[in-house]
Amino acid sequence: MPKPAYLTADVEAFRQTFRAFLASEVVPHLPEWERNQCVPREFWLAMGRHGYLCPWLDEEYGGSAAEFGFSVVLTEELGRTGHMGLQTGFAVHADITVPYIEQLARPELRGDWLRGCTSGEVLTAIGMTEPGAGSDLAAIRTTAVRDGDEYVINGQKTFISNGMECDLIVVVAKTEPAAEPAHTGVSLLAVDAGRPGFVKSRQLEKMGQHCQDTAEIFFEDCRVPAAYLLGEEGHGFRYLMQNLQRERLMISIAAQTAAEQILDKTLPYVKERRVFGRPVGTYQHNAFKLVELATETEMGRTFLDAVIDEFVAGDDITRRVSMAKWWLSDLSNRVAYEAVQLHGGYGYMREYDVSRDFVDVRAMPIYAGSNEVMKLILARMMGLAEPDQD
Numbered sequence: 001m002p003k004p005a006y007l008t009a010d011v012e013a014f015r016q017t018f019r020a021f022l023a024s025e026v027v028p029h030l031p032e033w034e035r036n037q038c039v040p041r042e043f044w045l046a047m048g049r050h051g052y053l054c055p056w057l058d059e060e061y062g063g064s065a066a067e068f069g070f071s072v073v074l075t076e077e078l079g080r081t082g083h084m085g086l087q088t089g090f091a092v093h094a095d096i097t098v099p100y101i102e103q104l105a106r107p108e109l110r111g112d113w114l115r116g117c118t119s120g121e122v123l124t125a126i127g128m129t130e131p132g133a134g135s136d137l138a139a140i141r142t143t144a145v146r147d148g149d150e151y152v153i154n155g156q157k158t159f160i161s162n163g164m165e166c167d168l169i170v171v172v173a174k175t176e177p178a179a180e181p182a183h184t185g186v187s188l189l190a191v192d193a194g195r196p197g198f199v200k201s202r203q204l205e206k207m208g209q210h211c212q213d214t215a216e217i218f219f220e221d222c223r224v225p226a227a228y229l230l231g232e233e234g235h236g237f238r239y240l241m242q243n244l245q246r247e248r249l250m251i252s253i254a255a256q257t258a259a260e261q262i263l264d265k266t267l268p269y270v271k272e273r274r275v276f277g278r279p280v281g282t283y284q285h286n287a288f289k290l291v292e293l294a295t296e297t298e299m300g301r302t303f304l305d306a307v308i309d310e311f312v313a314g315d316d317i318t319r320r321v322s323m324a325k326w327w328l329s330d331l332s333n334r335v336a337y338e339a340v341q342l343h344g345g346y347g348y349m350r351e352y353d354v355s356r357d358f359v360d361v362r363a364m365p366i367y368a369g370s371n372e373v374m375k376l377i378l379a380r381m382m383g384l385a386e387p388d389q390d
């Protein structure tokens with residue numbers, strides 16, 4: 001089978017190097033980080049020292065102007081550790097939030113921030129979701145009101161990955177709350193942690209993805225210099241729509257990797273475990289189930305690789321990445337469900353990795369635009385929904 005264009009020899013060689021780094025410096029600590037529900041700063045600093053944080057950035061910012069294949073490998077290999085929280089926290093920083101800073105921050109601020117992002121000294125997060133507005137982002141209530149040469153931010157954000165540990169957050173806020181239509185009043189601002197009024201309220205208790213912190217954040221008359229506005233006032237929604245495609249691609253990669261690695265560990269188990277005198281995987285019902293899931297997983301890989309190549313080529317991937325995101329995150333959940341079932345009672349025990357996979361993948365159909373939102377986008381593109389239909 002021909003290889004996708006993004007998987008160059010350099011990228012493949014890099015995979016081996018990164019895998020070895022993870023095996024020696026990260027994997028031994030994962031159970032502890034999972035228990036603590038937080039990844040220590042040493043992880044980010046070690047990643048930074050080795051050039052693994054945002055290698056796609058230019059050299060002046062500490063990157064290596066690396067092709068996108070390197071980012072794919074980083075996300076995949078973090079997922080293959082079987083600790084998807086680690087992968088989510090990484091993607092939120094390196095491939096979801098930092099691109100906003102790179103594209104939209106004022107030149108006088110961009111350099112210092114980005115150099116911190118590649119060294120691991122500046123960890124980023126993105127604050128879109130609020131208690132009353134998740135899928136319907138235009139309904140956010142956080143405001144950023146201009147006051148002289150500052151903005152005053154007030155509001156609440158929730159479910160923020162890296163929220164407790166972040167040093168810099170990109171906040172989605174309304175600079176013109178009364179604007180009609182509502183999304184035209186939305187802007188993006190950067191806020192650095194430690195500023196009065198930026199309150200990291202509490203770490204949320206999740207069902208899974210424990211190798212990552214998820215937090216609730218308040219802004220209480222939090223003042224930032226006007227220069228912290230990202231891009232232009234009122235253009236926030238446009239920037240989000242552009243960058244959400246990359247975010248959905250990263251989640252598609254994560255979901256595909258999850259399906260692959262869960263199958264990889266389930267196959268040896270069902271060949272080994274004997275029930276009524278035979279390996280449990282040889283019963284036709286179970287064998288066919290695994291054959292079906294393996295077929296879908298290979299088809300998923302082919303489709304995903306094609307979408308990655310399209311992204312690298314600069315094509316508009318909105319339609320196909322929306323398909324990839326809902327279908328692959330659904331697939332990873334079906335694989336995890338069957339993997340637990342095939343492990344029997346052991347699958348329900350924490351000492352078996354599939355039990356963690358089962359709860360870790362559950363977030364994938366929900367975040368980065370829920371799967372229902374993906375289908376809404378696709379329905380609109382197929383002429384099956386009104387443009388303003390919820």
Ligand SMILES: Cc1cc2nc3c(=O)[nH]c(=O)nc-3n(C[C@H](O)[C@H](O)[C@H](O)COP(=O)(O)OP(=O)(O)OC[C@H]3O[C@@H](n4cnc5c(N)ncnc54)[C@H](O)[C@@H]3O)c2cc1C
Pocket residue numbers: 092125126127128129132133134135136158159160161162206209214363366367368369370371372373376389390
């Ligand atoms: C682990 C985790 C990490 C996260 N990290 C971040 C982060 O870093 N930053 C951030 O800003 N957010 C983050 N989120 C939030 C996530 O993006 C939201 O949870 C998601 O957008 C859904 O919003 P909601 O939870 O408000 O659900 P709601 O919008 O209330 O939706 C509830 C249900 O209704 C469905 N639905 C909504 N609209 C429609 C419709 N028109 N038709 C049919 N069904 C519909 C949804 O799909 C969902 O199933 C994270 C969430 C989780 C679980």
